[in-house]
Amino acid sequence: MDKSELVTDPSVTGPRAADPGTYVMKKLPEVTLAFWVMKIAATTLGETAGDLFAQTLKLGYFLTTILLFLIFVITLVVQLRSRRYNPFFYWTVILSTSMAGTTMSDFMNRDASAKYLSGGATSLGWGPQGLGLGYPAGAAILISLLIVIFTVWRMTGQTFVIRDIVTFRGEALFWAAILVSNTLGTSMGDFLSDSSGLGYAGGALLVGGVLAVLLALTRVPVVPNVLLFWFAFVLTRPLGATAGDFLTKPVAKGGLDLGTxxxxAALLAILIGLMGYAHVKERRS
Known part of the structure; x- marks a missing residue:
């Protein structure tokens, strides 16, 4: 993917328009190899942390979804109110969308059946135990929502190129797409892990192979890099979902049983370290 253009003057708040308040300073990162490493780390942590709250701590999908969605809103407000790109703010929102997407997907697709609940439990936390829509129906709903968001995005005339998003409206649409795409990616990852027969490692290898194909397509001039970026952005979420399940699920189910x-904790330490590195690099720039 192309690197973003540098904003050389910190007083510049974007292209001039009749409504100058519409524009904000460029606050999204460059799309580099480090970006994708941090994205995969954040989405894997989103899977393990979402399962930690919902399953290990037994809060259930319903309460955890409400809690994590509120955390997403708080982190998003901080990001939107920020006047410049801050790696800690940006990646905290990515993490919160991954965590919220995990339990939102589980609540939509799963139910209180023994297939999803361990130890002979018949319920998980307070409130509804899940809508039980199943992965195909849940994915269809999420894909429809994502199409609606991108349609509205296009109608507003805002750019889809992440390096060129410099307006409040464009950034808000970007984060709406991120939340839905991370939820959709969780559904895809859980389907690969639970229902496809590939297992956790097999699902991760399949998604990794598709991502390698997308990387190769960046060398093909006729394929738009913007389209490849969004495909890759969605697919890194099921990669994180399958990798997270591989780390935490019991050995009998094909996992490493490292616990949520x-x-x-290990993934959070890695992500904080990467955010610190990105912060130092940003200040040097």
Whole structure:
């Protein structure tokens, strides 16, 4: 993917228009290899942390979805009110959308059947135990929502190129697409892990192979890089979902049984380290 253009003057708040308040400073990162490494780390942590709250701590999908969605709103407000790109703000929103997307997907697709609940439990937390729509129906709903968002996005005339998003409206549409795409990616990852027969490692390898194909297509001039970016952005979520399940699920189910708490702590330390590196690099730039 192309690197973003540098904003050389910190007083510049974007292209001039009749309504100058419409424009904000460029606040989204360059799309580099480090970007994708951090995205995969954040989405994997989103899977393990979402399962930690909903399953290990037994809050259930319903309560955890409400809690994590509120955290998403708070982190999003901080990001939107920020006047410049801050790696900690940006990647915290990515993490919160991944965590919220995990439990939103589980609540939509799963139910209280023994297939999803361990230890002979018949319920998980307070409130509805899940809508039980199934992965195909849940994915169809999420794909429809994502199409609606992109349609509205196009109608507003805002750019889809992440490096060129410099307006409040464009950034708001970007984050709406991120939330839905991360929820959709969780559904895809859980389908590959639970229902496709590939297992956790097989699902991760399949998604990794598709991502390698997308990387190769960036060398093909007729294929728009913007389209490849959004495909890759969606697909890194099921990669994180299958990788997270591989780390935490029991050995009998094909996982490493490292637990949601330990895996989440290790992944959080890695992500914080990467955010610190990105912050230092940003200040040097």
């Amino acid at each position: 708490a330990g895996s989440s």
